[in-house]
Amino acid sequence: MQTIVFIGSNKSGTSREALFVSTNMGYYTVLLTNRKSFIRQRKEFSEVQQMIYVEDLLDKNIVLSIIQELQQKNKQIEAVISFIDPFVALAAELSQQLGIVQLSTKALSLIENKSLVRKHITELPVSPKHIIYHIDKPIDEALQQLENSFPLVLKSPVSNGSKDVLPVNSVAELMKGLQYLKKRIPNDVILIEEYLDGPQYLIEVMVVNGEISIIAVIEQEILNGARFIVTGYNYPALLNIDESEKLETAVFKIIRHLQLTNGTCHLEMRNVRGEWKLIEINPRMSGGAMNRIIEEGTGINLVKETIKLFLGLKPNLKKTVMNYVYAKYITIHSLGKLIKITGKNRALKHDEVKMVYVKPRKGAILRKPQSMGDRYAYVIAVADSAEKAKKTANKAAAEIKFYLEPL
Template sequence: MQTIVFIGSNKSGTSRDALNISTTMGYYTVLLTNRSEFIKQEEEFPEVARMLYVENLLDEENILKIIKGLEAENNQICAVISFIDPFVSYAARISAAIGLYPLSTEALAIIEQKSQFRECLKALPVSPKFTLFNRKQSIPQCVEEYQQHLPLILKSSVSNGSKDVLLVKTALEFIEGLDFLSKKFPSIPILIEEYLIGIQYLIEVIVKEGQISLVAIIEQEILSGERFIITGYSLPAIMEEVTMRELQIAVTSIIQALRLVNGTCHLEMRLVDGEWKLIEINPRMSGGAMNRIIQEGTGINLVKETLKLFLGDEPNLAATKRNYVYAKFLTINARGRLMKVIGKNRAAAYEGVKEVFVKPRRGAILTKPYSLGDRYAYVIAIADTPEQAKEIALTASKEIKFYLEPL
């Protein structure tokens, strides 16, 4: 049987989409997971032909042993893939070890480490000013040296999904932020970056044999506050032609500097005083509802085309439709135990609404947003104009209400 092995998955979002699409494409789909609750909920993953619990997914010797066991059962391993951090470059390395389609393993590994990709790209004009707090000096000494540049961004070198990314505006916040991150990540460098003001865009990229394709460019809306929680996505992003060309040049310079020849990534960039600046880059397509957003807007199933890339096939990235899409994500401002959610069906009934998704189950503990994982529902809408799509999504999302038991 032709088989795809997935290392890790979330219950929903892009990584779960990949499991479904793998099976739809006719592959025997194997999921290796370190989440014991998934094993107990195995019946909720009907698209997975085989689910195996692996306590340490980064135990390469054990993963290779499992793969050999699958091969002994007449499974032809066609790809080993991960859509979630921190397993992307790791899966690519395992693929290379067993002779599968060669991905740019070193480039993907650099992208996974924020301090490494910042160092790699520091000579490019897209790079913001940054430094590393590596504990050779004390926190007060570091704050004294850099406080004149406030406000600043602090982040762990291994953060993802907006986790452990802090905006500090005062010397006190600077001290508290460094102290918090240093205690949470005692052996990992802390990045200190300049705070850039401008509209932020997400760019989905596929690279095949050095050919760079910007599949989707999406404007993001960010919840105001110390954390950078994205609550709105608008596809396609509207910008002048010259600005678009400059973005393509900027993205190309980044991909080439990283020597990414075969692989995928998504970038978050801001247009700052007419110049493109790189905020983040991750070695995979964006999570959450991104596949559905892109598919509704362009007709491209980016997860499917990503799987084809990893299988060594040619991705088909030609758009078959052009819709304006807006996705509204919902957060809450309190902490409590979820009692019930109402309004999902009413939201779905609005003309133009394509999907309504509510993530948490009854009894789950919900909090105000600290990362992208703390977004609890979304509404995706399409229309003939970006303004109409946004209005539909926002209006429909107001129907959804969470009832919490305070803790």
């Protein structure tokens, strides 16, 4: 039986969509998960034919032994895939070891670590000022290197979804942020970077045999005063010819410098006074609603084409439509226990709204946003202009109300 093994998944978003796509493509779909809640909720994963709990998904030997057991039970492993950090490089390594497909395992592993990426692209003009701070060293020298140029940004080298990414505006905030991250990070280094001021964009990329394809460039809107929480996605980004050409040149240089020749990634970049700077790069396509945004805007199901890449098949990246798409994410401004949510059906009734998704269930504890995981709903609208798509999505999103019991 032709089988695809997925290492890890979230409850929703790109990684969950991949499970549905795999099954719809006719494959026996196996999910290895380290989430006990998924095992308890097994009936909710109807698209998964087999779910296996693995406490440590990064233990290559354990994962390999499970795959070998599947093979012994007449499962023909056609692909090993992950759409979430930090399992992307592991999946690529196992794919190579099993003789399925040759992916850029070294590059994908490198991209999973933000401090290693900074080391490798320091010489490129896209790299911001930064230092890799060892937590057992005095902070004074680091501050001198950065010339006390607040604001700064602190990052865990293995953060994703804006988790453990802290803006700091003074020495006091810096010290507090360092103490916070020291308790949370699994290694002994913290990235300290200059704050880059300018509009931010997400760039989805696929590389096949060294040929780099920019699938989509999407402008991001970031919530004021939060930890870089993106609440709006605008496709296509409205760039002039010069901005677009400079962006393409910068992206190509980064990809080639990191020696990514087979794989996918997404970059987040800011246009700082006409120059492109890299915020971060991740070795997978973006999560959340990204696949639906791209499919509505271009006709490309990027999840499906990524799976084809891991299967050793040729992806089809031809754009068949050209639409303006806006995705509005909803956050809340207080802490509380969810009593009920209203307005989803009203939001769906708005013309040009294509999708409304609400994540939390009754009884969930909701809070002010501290990471991308604290976005609790989104609305996707498609129109014949960027302005109309945004207006429609915002209007529909305003219909959704969260009722909380204060804590």
